[in-house]
Amino acid sequence: MTFDLTIITANAGAIWNAFLVTIYTWLAGSALGIVAGLVIAALMLFGGRPLQLLLRGVIELVRGTPFLVILFLVYYGGPAFGVRLGAVTAGVLCIAGYSSVYFAEIFRSGFAAVPRGQLEAGECLGLSRFDLLWRVQLPQMLVLILPAIVNMLTILCKETAVLSIITVPELTAVLTGIGTRTFTFIETLLVLCIAYLLLIEITSRAGRWLERRVGTYLQR
Amino acid sequence: MFDWPTFVFSLPLLGKALLITLQTSLLGNAFGFVIAILISSMQLAKMPLLRRLGGSYIFIFRGVPLLVQLLVIYYLAPMLGLPNLSPMVAAVLALSLCSGAYIAEILRGGLMAIPPGQREAAHLLGMSRPAILLRIELPQAVQSTLPSLVNELVLLIKASALVSVVGLADLTRVAQNLAASDYLFFQHYLVLAGIYCLINIPLTMFGRRLERHLQRSLA
Numbered sequence A: 001m002t003f004d005l006t007i008i009t010a011n012a013g014a015i016w017n018a019f020l021v022t023i024y025t026w027l028a029g030s031a032l033g034i035v036a037g038l039v040i041a042a043l044m045l046f047g048g049r050p051l052q053l054l055l056r057g058v059i060e061l062v063r064g065t066p067f068l069v070i071l072f073l074v075y076y077g078g079p080a081f082g083v084r085l086g087a088v089t090a091g092v093l094c095i096a097g098y099s100s101v102y103f104a105e106i107f108r109s110g111f112a113a114v115p116r117g118q119l120e121a122g123e124c125l126g127l128s129r130f131d132l133l134w135r136v137q138l139p140q141m142l143v144l145i146l147p148a149i150v151n152m153l154t155i156l157c158k159e160t161a162v163l164s165i166i167t168v169p170e171l172t173a174v175l176t177g178i179g180t181r182t183f184t185f186i187e188t189l190l191v192l193c194i195a196y197l198l199l200i201e202i203t204s205r206a207g208r209w210l211e212r213r214v215g216t217y218l219q220r
Numbered sequence B: 001m002f003d004w005p006t007f008v009f010s011l012p013l014l015g016k017a018l019l020i021t022l023q024t025s026l027l028g029n030a031f032g033f034v035i036a037i038l039i040s041s042m043q044l045a046k047m048p049l050l051r052r053l054g055g056s057y058i059f060i061f062r063g064v065p066l067l068v069q070l071l072v073i074y075y076l077a078p079m080l081g082l083p084n085l086s087p088m089v090a091a092v093l094a095l096s097l098c099s100g101a102y103i104a105e106i107l108r109g110g111l112m113a114i115p116p117g118q119r120e121a122a123h124l125l126g127m128s129r130p131a132i133l134l135r136i137e138l139p140q141a142v143q144s145t146l147p148s149l150v151n152e153l154v155l156l157i158k159a160s161a162l163v164s165v166v167g168l169a170d171l172t173r174v175a176q177n178l179a180a181s182d183y184l185f186f187q188h189y190l191v192l193a194g195i196y197c198l199i200n201i202p203l204t205m206f207g208r209r210l211e212r213h214l215q216r217s218l219a
Helices: A006-010 A012-046 A049-064 A067-075 A087-113 A116-124 A129-166 A171-182 A185-214 B004-043 B048-063 B066-079 B087-112 B116-124 B129-166 B171-182 B185-218
Strands: none
Touching: A006 A012, A006 A185, A012 A049, A012 A087, A012 A129, A012 A171, A012 A185, A049 A087, A049 B185, A067 A087, A067 A129, A067 B129, A067 B171, A067 B185, A087 A129, A116 A129, A129 A171, A129 A185, A129 B066, A171 A185, A171 B066, A185 B048, A185 B066, B004 B048, B004 B087, B004 B129, B004 B171, B004 B185, B048 B087, B066 B087, B066 B129, B087 B129, B116 B129, B129 B171, B129 B185, B171 B185
């Protein structure tokens, strides 16, 4: 058993690129997921009963399925319908789709947390439904749901590791690839673990910092 | 689009694989629970070193993706001189270690909610520290956190799809093999998703009912 970090420095360029792919799939997927989640939550709030039931069903189905299986369905099952996606695109879309239902649930709970009296007051003042959502509910609930969103972001960061299974050249794929080629599992896996720990720690610290900043004027 | 004969033919295979999936996730959950009792009581201990250790365990096992943990256990165990782990052992080990960290966080919340007076009273009655934990604090903590624990089980069943990577013939692996043999990728993965949903959605609903029940009984 040897420990030789030169294998990491020798492949620094490839590892850096893989790191960027991890960041890209994570952030692009999450951003799309947040937008889609907000749309789903708003549709459930304002849509009629049938739409609500339909969306509820979709949410339950996606939440009951492992991320890996969704990935397989889209990436390997897509071509049956003529949907041929590159691995990275499929990865980003799957993270977006998978996370959108979780974000939708977070937004829904946020909407519910804003007191009804404020909505009624806004209605009396003649605000439109969209204005109520955009100017009354959203700013207040964003503060409330920030911890849940940050938590979801850390979960998604870890989910990007699963993308290695459909050959997305992200950190896990590239580092285990180097490991199996050169038989340096200890070094590569150590770097891999440290990279994820750092990403998660930075995210949750940034989240706590943001929470303190936006929570200053929050009435508890 | 949907080839029924293939579907019917694949059912016995999937049934066997379902047992493997359930076995790994239930074993993982059970061992994870034991680990969680240890870790959460370490975190609530008075000794700073123990608290540190408990905290580091949670930090590491919640901060590294489960897939990476699986790879670490699978690749590194032989290098560290351990005999080659069978896929089943590696999978259960990884799931237990990982779920242990998550369940510990849940249990810690439950344990902290118990009024300290109970511990003091039990102490005065001459109960030992482990007895207080196992017979007084833990039952209450489990009861109050049961919905979260059920939710954790759902997450674990979903996470168990990853054990297919280390070669265990679980649901996901068998569906992959089926798809590779007849190229009906979409159909097999759709069935796969359906099976996971059939287990997870009722479990989730059960968890929600528990939660409502708990809120009513506390109110």
